[in-house]
């Protein structure tokens with residue numbers, strides 16, 4: 002059986018802990034490889050490599066650091082088909098969707114090509130008599146990233162690209178479900194000219210994560226995954242004196258106003274609800290039509306489209322979506338659908354028994370649509386992370402607005418309307434981090450920042466954009482007096498600008 006190890010000190014290394022986890026082909030249910038689960042010692046070895054390499058990298062001028070990313074972007078484009086296929090083979094999503102995953106990461110790499118400008122400091126001449134004051138941004142030293150299974154290309158690049166461009170070394174702990182792509186990305190970074198030891202990929206589970214969170218040489222930790230683990234990582238990292246940003250789960254609503262273009266809204270819901278089998282943190286999982294008539298029209302138009310979704314393995318170029326990632330995920334989703342029926346929601350489209358000929362052991366769930374869902378139901382409160390859309394009918398705009406506002410999560414939300422006043426009011430009042438106006442998945446581009454509110458995010462700086470430069474650097478402020486010969490008496494009171 003093929004074994005996937007780690008990437009430490011500029012090369013692939015085999016795992017030595019003796020512990021592994023199965024990597025499946027979600028379309029067939031077969032175990033296609035075993036991934037090594039690092040021990041504390043293996044994690045420490047990676048950190049030692051990073052620590053040895055980092056000072057020289059930090060001292061490399063920012064233009065040279067940027068050039069590695071220019072080359073890396075080129076390599077990503079050259080290898081796009083290979084990378085997307087590798088990603089799909091472990092994740093299960095379609096190859097076109099995997100290209101989107103890689104491209105969204107590539108765009109962050111393009112953004113950090115501007116690092117000479119992005120990490121520039123500030124300077125005040127004459128802040129006092131012969132005094133100049135300047136602030137510089139220095140790398141935190143060693144950064145770490147812990148990433149989820151659903152975007153094994155984009156999310157590692159969200160983290161390692163700005164961290165490395167800022168002059169840090171980096172330890173990436175990817176998801177154990179789809180670990181091959183991150184290792185391939187590290188190989189390409191070396192090919193692009195990155196010195197060995199600056200980007201290390203350590204595969205593992207809680208043991209590796211806990212070793213990261215307690216390692217005295219790691220200065221900052223970025224996490225993306227489910228909310229309970231995000232909360233745990235944030236608390237543990239902070240209590241160990243580390244800077245942390247931790248992003249968790251979501252339950253994204255889409256409000257459909259009576260004046261919305263219904264065909265546009267339905268198409269948006271199809272892509273945002275069922276693309277990637279609903280396994281996106283920005284997937285829309287709750288549709289909120291305003292008014293009975295809007296709701297009836299919506300459900301009527303949605304149902305046949307969901308019934309005719311094309312579901313297939315990643316090798317099917319025409320598939321709209323693939324299987325979910327593991328048998329555990331499959332069972333959890335089926336359990337939640339059954340719970341929704343028990344709780345009295347109306348299952349308008351039932352995808353529970355979907356089977357694909359030739360792939361009977363794959364983890365395929367057919368598209369499901371629930372109507373008459375209420376806020377007390379489990380299927381409304383819980384992130385299902387599968388191809389299941391819930392319709393919650395609202396009587397009016399205020400009731401619709403109150404739903405995402407009262408929900409535990411606050412990642413993304415969308416409103417579909419032709420009314421600019423309503424859209425503006427919604428964007429201003431809703432307590433959610435990312436808002437779409439006639440845009441169903443409002444994932445900000447690389448030069449803006451990505452992050453939710455409430456239980457979707459812990460920490461104050463977001464992913465990518467200028468926030469990421471702040472997160473991966475520390476500010477140092479220098480107050481300097483030149484010429485040094487200026488004389489004065491000893492001053493015993495707090496110096497102020499008189």
Ligand code: NAD
Nearest residue numbers: 148149150175176206207210226227230248249250251282
């Ligand atoms: P997960 O929380 O199970 O795993 C995320 C990472 O944490 C993995 O690297 C995993 O190995 C590690 N981990 C798992 N259990 C751990 C434990 N007990 N202690 C320490 N580390 C542990 O998440 P997942 O299933 O891989 O990803 C799906 C989740 O991620 C969903 O909730 C989704 O909404 C969320 N997500 C959020 C965003 C965002 O930006 N907010 C983006 C993508 C995914």
